[in-house]
Amino acid sequence: MSSWISHLPADVAYGEVIGHGMNAEELAANPRLDRWFVQDLNKEPVLPLTDASLDAVMICVGVQYLQQPVAVMRELARTLRPGAPLVISYSNRCFPTKAVAVWLTVGPQTHARLIEIYLRTAGFAEVQTHRLMDGRYSDPMTAVVGRT
16 A cells, blocks of 8 residues: 555665555656556455565555455455565554544554454464554554564
């Protein structure tokens, strides 16, 4: 779930970075992407990716917009190599008119728990939550990491 920026560290080289998004123009402008595809995961959660072909997957500030999060995460589990991480990060910001009702209803104190439930239901056995920024000096940032 990318756009014109991937939030990947500039000093780290990756073998290949595959981007997914909703806007071809933004994806084409992202210099970190080696290849990309446009797909509305709310309409079609099946990914055009090979089984066990990915070393890691990142959803950065986008999980709150998934209408079928477990279906998407099951697909991501299918595409990940055994033991590879799915990292889902989020902050306290979102577009309320686009976020799913459960995200808005449970509130910020419960978002990590909600993602943990999604991951476990999708088949991720090992799930850990990490508070990356507490919000005192910047937006709060949390990452929930699942491994199959």
